[in-house]
Amino acid sequence: MNMIQAINSAIDVCMDRDPDIIVTGEDVGYFGGVFKATEGLQRKYGKTRVFDTPITECGIIGVAVGMAAYGLRPVPEIQFADYIYPALDQIVSEAARLRYRSAGEYTAPITVRSPFGGGIFGGQTHSQSPEGIFTHVAGLKTVIPSTPYDAKGLLISAIEDNDPVIFFEPKRIYNGPFDGHYDRPVTPWAKHPASAVPEGHYRIPLGKAAIVRPGDDLTILAYGTMVHVAAGVIADSGVDAELIDLRTLVPLDIETIAASVRKTGRCIVVHEATKTSGFGAELSSLVQEHCFHSLEAPVQRVTGWDTPYPHSLEWAYFPGPVRLGQAIKRVMED
Amino acid sequence: MADDRAGRNLPPLTLHVPEPRFRPGDAADFTHFEIPPAGDSPRPPIDAAPDDMRGHSYGLVRVLDEQGDAVGPWDPRLSPDRLLRILRHMALTRAFDERMYRAQRQGKTSFYMKCTGEEGTCIPATHALDRGDMVFPSYRQQGVLIARDWPLADMMCQIYSNSGDRLKGRQMPIMYSAREAGFFSISGNLATQYPQAVGWAMASAAKGDTRIATAWCGEGSTAEGDFHSALTFASVYRAPVILNVVNNQWAISSFSGFAGAEATTFAARAVGYGIAGLRVDGNDALAVYAATEWAAERARGNHGPTLIEHFTYRSEGHSTSDDPTKYRSAEERTAWPLGDPIARLKAHLIRIGAWDEDRHAAMDKEVAEEVRAAAREAEKQGILGDGMHQPFDTMFEDVFEEMPWHLKEQSAQMHAEREAAGI
Numbered sequence: 001m002n003m004i005q006a007i008n009s010a011i012d013v014c015m016d017r018d019p020d021i022i023v024t025g026e027d028v029g030y031f032g033g034v035f036k037a038t039e040g041l042q043r044k045y046g047k048t049r050v051f052d053t054p055i056t057e058c059g060i061i062g063v064a065v066g067m068a069a070y071g072l073r074p075v076p077e078i079q080f081a082d083y084i085y086p087a088l089d090q091i092v093s094e095a096a097r098l099r100y101r102s103a104g105e106y107t108a109p110i111t112v113r114s115p116f117g118g119g120i121f122g123g124q125t126h127s128q129s130p131e132g133i134f135t136h137v138a139g140l141k142t143v144i145p146s147t148p149y150d151a152k153g154l155l156i157s158a159i160e161d162n163d164p165v166i167f168f169e170p171k172r173i174y175n176g177p178f179d180g181h182y183d184r185p186v187t188p189w190a191k192h193p194a195s196a197v198p199e200g201h202y203r204i205p206l207g208k209a210a211i212v213r214p215g216d217d218l219t220i221l222a223y224g225t226m227v228h229v230a231a232g233v234i235a236d237s238g239v240d241a242e243l244i245d246l247r248t249l250v251p252l253d254i255e256t257i258a259a260s261v262r263k264t265g266r267c268i269v270v271h272e273a274t275k276t277s278g279f280g281a282e283l284s285s286l287v288q289e290h291c292f293h294s295l296e297a298p299v300q301r302v303t304g305w306d307t308p309y310p311h312s313l314e315w316a317y318f319p320g321p322v323r324l325g326q327a328i329k330r331v332m333e334d
Numbered sequence: 335m336a337d338d339r340a341g342r343n344l345p346p347l348t349l350h351v352p353e354p355r356f357r358p359g360d361a362a363d364f365t366h367f368e369i370p371p372a373g374d375s376p377r378p379p380i381d382a383a384p385d386d387m388r389g390h391s392y393g394l395v396r397v398l399d400e401q402g403d404a405v406g407p408w409d410p411r412l413s414p415d416r417l418l419r420i421l422r423h424m425a426l427t428r429a430f431d432e433r434m435y436r437a438q439r440q441g442k443t444s445f446y447m448k449c450t451g452e453e454g455t456c457i458p459a460t461h462a463l464d465r466g467d468m469v470f471p472s473y474r475q476q477g478v479l480i481a482r483d484w485p486l487a488d489m490m491c492q493i494y495s496n497s498g499d500r501l502k503g504r505q506m507p508i509m510y511s512a513r514e515a516g517f518f519s520i521s522g523n524l525a526t527q528y529p530q531a532v533g534w535a536m537a538s539a540a541k542g543d544t545r546i547a548t549a550w551c552g553e554g555s556t557a558e559g560d561f562h563s564a565l566t567f568a569s570v571y572r573a574p575v576i577l578n579v580v581n582n583q584w585a586i587s588s589f590s591g592f593a594g595a596e597a598t599t600f601a602a603r604a605v606g607y608g609i610a611g612l613r614v615d616g617n618d619a620l621a622v623y624a625a626t627e628w629a630a631e632r633a634r635g636n637h638g639p640t641l642i643e644h645f646t647y648r649s650e651g652h653s654t655s656d657d658p659t660k661y662r663s664a665e666e667r668t669a670w671p672l673g674d675p676i677a678r679l680k681a682h683l684i685r686i687g688a689w690d691e692d693r694h695a696a697m698d699k700e701v702a703e704e705v706r707a708a709a710r711e712a713e714k715q716g717i718l719g720d721g722m723h724q725p726f727d728t729m730f731e732d733v734f735e736e737m738p739w740h741l742k743e744q745s746a747q748m749h750a751e752r753e754a755a756g757i
């Protein structure tokens with residue numbers, strides 16, 4: 001399976017097991033979503049469980065909060081993460097705080113799915129990585145897969161979780177892993193071991209990172225598309241780097257991160273989002289708090305620039321192999 | 335293009351900024367209000383097409399006339415017993431408000447909001463709903479809980495954030511939550527409850543349930559995007575929901591003109607969405623009951639949502655943090671042409687021979703005593719003025735279903751911090 005098929009399969013498996021799961025969003029019904037992540041679900045589960053919505057993101061999430069208060073488990077789609085901002089108040093002030101403010105009387109077991117990230121010439125309105133906005137909010141879980149296998153297992157966990165989850169799907173790797181070399185052909189998922197996705201139900205627990213590649217000299221913390229970019233750079237660099245795919249940003253697997261950095265003494269955090277106040281700042285700070293005495297070099301951040309995402313200059317914005325390769329050199333020389 | 339007009343003698347454009355008719359010191363004169371006679375508005379069938387109901391968005395459904403008689407097709411023909419229960423709940427709400435207002439002034443809590451003059455909106459509406467119907471309130475629908483016989487002491491414990499507060503002292507006073515009473519947790523962010531109510535109603539319909547949902551907001555909040563998203567969803571999916579707008583004329587110091595009242599009515603918002611809209615005399619308990627009953631039957635019959643504008647007046651300040659004498663005429667309250675909802679229902683009950691002044695005075699005493707007793711019970715569990723009543727651990731509970739490591743760490747840090755400081 002590619003990542004879209006894995007996501008589709010996760011929703012299918014969950015809907016089959018739980019009649020209270022309902023899928024909504026722009027174009028998700030008959031058409032099956034602009035990326036086809038919900039294809040066939042309306043045909044299988046009917047129009048009252050999978051349906052299109054008006055173009056009002058605040059309405060999509062507000063309605064989902066009400067459905068959750070009724071007792072359903074909505075899985076709304078926001079077509080692009082760039083369009084999640086109109087829904088921000090319903091996510092941040094309502095879904096995230098409902099359990100707390102009602103002392104558990106009401107909860108919002110909602111999984112908001114949304115394709116995010118750049119690398120598809122989507123310009124400044126189809127490329128953003130707003131995960132840092134959500135990790136800053138108490139009461140939300142933020143999940144980002146990097147392979148089809150993880151996408152299915154993590155999405156099933158998210159849907160079955162009783163807290164609101166923001167599930168960002170790195171759309172650049174929907175069809176195949178991307179190593180950051182935009183001028184080379186992309187290998188489809190079919191040739192990757194992570195495309196071996198079981199048909200049935202399985203979970204990958206939220207809050208557990210994956211060690212993609214063990215190493216002794218340097219720890220690289222990544223998620224989503226950047227996991228594959230980092231893997232490619234490590235292979236080319238000759239550095240024995242340990243690559244950790246965070247998989248969930250909140251809750252974060254601090255144990256795996258801290259154990260790795262204590263072992264390697266060096267750390268680079270890498271993400272596509274803009275640098276200032278991004279999740280990399282949080283990671284960098286946590287590494288300082290937990291591993292200061294083990295560090296042999298300052299923690300490096302490799303990120304997108306603090307500009308809106310440009311259309312034609314996309315590859316100069318994207319934190320690709322060159323930027324990461326130079327950071328590895330810097331941190332190893334320190 | 336624009337250059338073609340350069341140098342021409344065009345009048346300068348002007349920006350219209352709405353201004354209320356009366357400011358402090360002005361006499362209040364409501365003779366410009368066109369108040370349709372009671373009984374004048376026709377009662378459409380519950381499956382009427384929204385197109386055929388446009389007039390109801392601009393008129394005013396009224397049942398009680400100036401003498402206190404119930405007239406016209408909207409008369410819900412309620413039994414005297416039911417009317418007396420509605421009257422009592424309205425009086426109890428007013429007494430509750432009085433007591434809690436004083437409690438705030440005495441420093442027993444931080445904040446309070448009265449609904450004085452608006453008791454005729456949500457209380458009769460609640461009586462017209464089934465107990466299982468879900469309410470997504472705004473912050474001035476304390477009458478819903480009272481009409482559902484929710485314990486007053488429980489509401490007060492929330493206001494005092496004391497050890498009896500089921501919400502663990504997390505919400506500002508009056509931001510109740512009562513799942514058992516079908517009362518949704520109140521948000522401070524305006525109109526967010528509107529799409530939520532529509533979502534609840536859609537879920538009920540999707541599951542083949544028979545329960546419907548209601549939402550409440552003030553006229554000022556109709557300017558919020560959530561309001562319009564909610565109406566779009568309600569219309570598109572014909573959600574079994576009643577959307578109430580309480581037009582009490584003032585959003586803190588901004589009069590209803592800033593939400594668009596100079597141009598049209600709030601009920602007329604329904605017209606553009608293809609929803610049934612009803613504009614109702616909000617100080618007429620019978621009209622409110624009848625409109626809600628109509629809308630509930632419509633929703634239950636799968637005929638779609640209804641938007642009800644309750645045309646009323648906010649007699650008091652917005653909250654205990656507000657001083658309305660600074661921005662509106664002191665005479666407005668007494669000059670309001672649609673009267674006081676409790677006085678009007680009382681007059682009706684006397685008119686039909688089911689009530690008299692003595693019994694009313696006795697009831698006022700009883701409800702005051704009921705409130706006093708509840709306050710005593712609540713205050714035994716502490717008041718906000720005494721300090722913090724919740725165990726400190728509770729601060730970190732309910733953020734997530736299970737506490738993640740970073741919250742456990744912060745909880746331990748807080749305890750260590752307090753211990754080190756000798757607190």
